[in-house]
């Protein structure tokens with residue numbers, strides 16, 4: 217499964233694991249792939265603690281980080297973006313009442329303790345810049361940006377520090393914009409993917425992007441969960457795979473237990489793209505929560521970041537009480553891709569990596585046999 221990109225980055229396998237869980241990131245890097253820790257929603261202090269932990273674990277093996285850098289959001293035309301209070305003023309009372317009534321209808325208990333609702337960083341480039349400076353203080357080998365092209369200062373910093381700068385793209389145009397901005401690597405992420413995703417399928421998008429940005433290397437993302445899909449990705453011209461959903465049912469994952477059980481039982485038709493968590497279309501598991509937001513008689517989700525601010529307390533309540541409240545369990549969901557249909561057993565990250573590698577080898581062998589007419 218060796219590719220030029222894997223050799224350049226010192227990887228045994230060109231398997232890149234996107235994750236918000238430090239344990240998964242470290243386990244993938246230790247197993248010969250590259251763990252990429254998604255920092256979205258974390259403060260600089262949290263990030264320092266997590267990256268220090270990862271570095272101790274991986275002991276020099278390569279790992280990366282990922283940041284959300286949306287180009288368009290409420291306040292993006294306003295210099296410096298809006299403050300938290302200015303954003304909150306823009307949330308209509310009707311929406312607040314709807315969220316409250318939804319929690320009441322499903323009898324979601326209030327939070328027992330006074331759990332702080334995470335403020336996180338702003339979504340604007342400037343508020344993220346400080347955080348990105350922190351990331352570059354660590355021994356990262358790759359930094360990826362999602363929802364918008366990497367800004368010039370990030371590209372420059374990457375070049376200075378020998379850190380590969382990658383960008384996620386859901387269309388050829390997005391890929392070309394990031395290539396023109398100076399990105400070193402494009403992640404072509406198809407419709408099937410968990411999280412924010414576009415409308416072009418991986419099968420169509422990957423070869424289009426490979427041709428459009430050549431000679432830049434491309435990773436395939438969206439719907440990859442077996443060695444057969446890894447082989448197909450390389451056949452489409454990708455130099456590796458970028459996988460997000462598959463790790464959510466591993467032993468190491470911090471996925472909430474109720475959601476993990478739902479993922480294990482779900483089929484590939486049980487996800488949808490919904491704006492109900494972040495304000496931008498993001499693939500997630502269907503649940504009473506997404507059904508309520510899809511109902512045309514209810515308010516439409518607000519744009520980013522208003523929707524995130526509107527629902528964050530409700531989401532914390534649902535997640536924290538789902539183990540004891542049937543209503544909260546019905547509402548609970550999380551980002552996941554269509555590959556959830558094949559995520560049916562809890563395994564260690566190492567076992568998943570081994571299955572991907574042996575699945576790839578078996579597929580190559582079968583293709584050789586077919587080509588030889590055996």
Ligand SMILES: Cc1cc2nc3c(=O)[nH]c(=O)nc-3n(C[C@H](O)[C@H](O)[C@H](O)COP(=O)(O)O)c2cc1C
Pocket residue numbers: 234254255256282283284360361362384405408409410411412437438439440458459460461462550551552553554555
């Ligand atoms: C739970 C979850 C959270 C995600 N959050 C982010 C994120 O913060 N930044 C990002 O670039 N991509 C994010 N993604 C998308 C992944 O980077 C990746 O492209 C996607 O999961 C690939 O498709 P797959 O889910 O079919 O493996 C997320 C995906 C999932 C499943």
